[in-house]
Every structure is written in C-alpha cells, then in structure tokens.
Amino acid sequence: MTDPTVTAGAPTASDLTPVVRQVDVAAPVDTCFRVFVDGFASWWPPEHHLGERTITDFIIEPFVGGRCYDIDTEGGECQWGTVLAIEPPARLVLAWHIQGDWTVDLDPARQSEAEVVFTAVDADHTTVRMEHRRLERHGAGAGGVRQGISSDEGWTVLLDRFADVAEGRAPRPIPGHG
Amino acid sequence: MASALGDGTRQSIVELLAQGPRSVGELAAALPVTRPAVSLHLKVLRDAHLVQATPVGTRRVYRLDAEGLDLMRIYLDRLWAGALDRFAEAAEAAHAAERAATPGRGRTRPSQEDQP
Numbered sequence: 001m002t003d004p005t006v007t008a009g010a011p012t013a014s015d016l017t018p019v020v021r022q023v024d025v026a027a028p029v030d031t032c033f034r035v036f037v038d039g040f041a042s043w044w045p046p047e048h049h050l051g052e053r054t055i056t057d058f059i060i061e062p063f064v065g066g067r068c069y070d071i072d073t074e075g076g077e078c079q080w081g082t083v084l085a086i087e088p089p090a091r092l093v094l095a096w097h098i099q100g101d102w103t104v105d106l107d108p109a110r111q112s113e114a115e116v117v118f119t120a121v122d123a124d125h126t127t128v129r130m131e132h133r134r135l136e137r138h139g140a141g142a143g144g145v146r147q148g149i150s151s152d153e154g155w156t157v158l159l160d161r162f163a164d165v166a167e168g169r170a171p172r173p174i175p176g177h178g
Numbered sequence: 179m180a181s182a183l184g185d186g187t188r189q190s191i192v193e194l195l196a197q198g199p200r201s202v203g204e205l206a207a208a209l210p211v212t213r214p215a216v217s218l219h220l221k222v223l224r225d226a227h228l229v230q231a232t233p234v235g236t237r238r239v240y241r242l243d244a245e246g247l248d249l250m251r252i253y254l255d256r257l258w259a260g261a262l263d264r265f266a267e268a269a270e271a272a273h274a275a276e277r278a279a280t281p282g283r284g285r286t287r288p289s290q291e292d293q294p
Contacts, residue, residue, distance in 0.1 A: 031272055042268045
C-alpha cells in the first residue's frame with residue numbers, strides 16, 4: 001500500500017486468500033457439530049438470504065451431495081450450497097454457490113468452499129475453525145462477480161450492508177432477488 | 179436521523195470513486211453536501227475498508243479500497259465472523275440445556291424451576 005511505484009487509481013490485485021475464522025465454544029464437540037448442521041437455522045444470520053422473501057427455515061441435508069437451502073413463507077426453496085464432505089463430529093465442507101451478483105450458479109467451476117473443522121479441546125470445549133477458500137472460482141466465467149457488484153442491486157446494497165455493520169447496526173436485507 | 183441521505187451520499191461517493199481517485203474537495207464539489215459531511219462519510223467508508231486515502235503532495239486522495247472479488251471477500255469475512263459468534267452462543271445454550279436435562283452430568287444441578 002505504501003509502495004511509491006503504485007500510483008493512485010492503479011488497479012490492485014484482488015485478495016483471494018481464504019477467509020479464516022475460528023471460535024472457541026464451551027460445549028462438547030458432538031453438540032457443536034449437531035448445532036452447526038441440524039440447528040443451522042437457530043444461529044445462521046436470518047438476514048443472510050437471497051431476496052426479500054421471509055425465510056422460515058434453513059436446512060443442511062446431512063449427507064454428501066445434500067443441499068443447503070432456505071425455505072420461504074410460500075414454501076419456495078433456494079439452494080445456496082451443497083454438502084461436499086460430512087464427517088461427524090469433526091468436519092463439514094460446503095460448496096458455496098452464491099455469486100458476487102447475488103445470484104445462485106450451481107456450476108462447480110463457480111463454487112467456493114467453506115470447510116468447518118471441529119476440534120475437541122476437552123470434554124466440554126471445542127474449537128471451531130472455518131476456512132472459506134477458492135474464492136477465485138467466483139470470478140470464473142464472464143467476470144460476473146465484478147459486473148454484478150457494480151450493479152445497483154449488488155454493489156450499492158452491499159455497500160449499504162457494510163456501512164450498516166461499520167456503524168454497529170444489523171445489515172439491511174438484500175432486495176430484488178426472489 | 180439523516181440516515182437515508184447519509185446512505186445515498188455514501189453510495190454517490192463510492193460511485194464517484196469508482197470512476198477514479200478524488201480529493202475531499204472534488205467529492206464535495208460533485209455532491210450536494212459540505213466538505214465536513216463528505217469527510218464524515220469517508221470515515222465510515224474507511225472504517226469499513228471500502229475506501230483508502232493516499233497522500234499525494236499536500237493533499238489526500240481517496241480511492242476505492244475494495245471492488246469485485248475483494249468486496250466479496252470482505253463480505254464473507256464479516257458474514258462468517260457474525261455467524262460463528264451466533265453459532266457459539268447457540269451451541270453453548272444447547273449444551274447448557276442438555277446438562278440441565280441430564281442430572282449427574284456436568285457441574286450444574288437441575289433447578290426446580292426447570293423441571294416440567
């Protein structure tokens with residue numbers, strides 16, 4: 001960033017390193033895995049779904065190839081992920097199909113991966129580590145991510161959501177995709 | 179209060195910066211708000227890592243700090259941070275409920291109030 005050879009406005013390389021997050025939980029590893037998978041709807045941020053629909057449930061089907069989807073009040077289902085690996089109570093890998101323009105593309109060439117590893121610290125404590133990787137895959141095919149994020153529904157809404165978070169509010173819903 | 183205007187102004191700032199780097203003065207000239215107001219919005223945007231300031235001579239030039247996949251990465255990072263916090267709370271609540279329902283396991287005693 002302080003490189004004097006970089007002029008203002010020059011394009012910078014995208015940071016596509018994995019997103020890594022870890023949390024220590026005061027609960028057994030079995031409980032953690034069960035709450036993560038079976039109880040997904042009990043903790044997944046309710047505002048994180050596509051469109052203005054009101055979501056009544058989030059489901060992770062607990063087998064390889066299982067769908068990760070939400071259900072709205074009309075009974076409509078929207079798949080946003082697929083189970084790539086599930087090894088209770090130690091590991092879960094999900095394919096992530098939500099593109100940068102807030103559309104879903106099930107093409108495997110355009111999916112990133114979220115791996116969640118559950119490690120027992122002792123009988124009542126677990127470390128949960130999440131790595132969301134292969135983000136570059138969302139850039140495959142027509143540069144849709146950048147194009148979508150530059151659109152009103154992608155870019156500005158995302159910006160609003162960032163600003164909401166930055167100011168300590170809950171991020172507003174994402175309109176226009178139902 | 180003026181959150182709607184504020185949000186609209188921030189969107190306009192980002193749209194302007196998407197066209198190229200600009201100083202506070204240039205941004206203020208292009209927007210129906212004062213320079214101090216632009217500075218405040220820029221602070222919010224900088225705190226959100228959406229905009230960065232680069233010293234150019236005696237002034238500072240602002241430009242987008244994130245776009246495209248970078249923006250997506252920032253979004254996912256924040257999404258997972260919030261989600262995992264909520265997950266930890268849910269798992270610990272489930273654990274506490276199970277211990278309460280299973281006398282003899284764990285440190286806590288089931289209270290009378292918890293019994294059906």
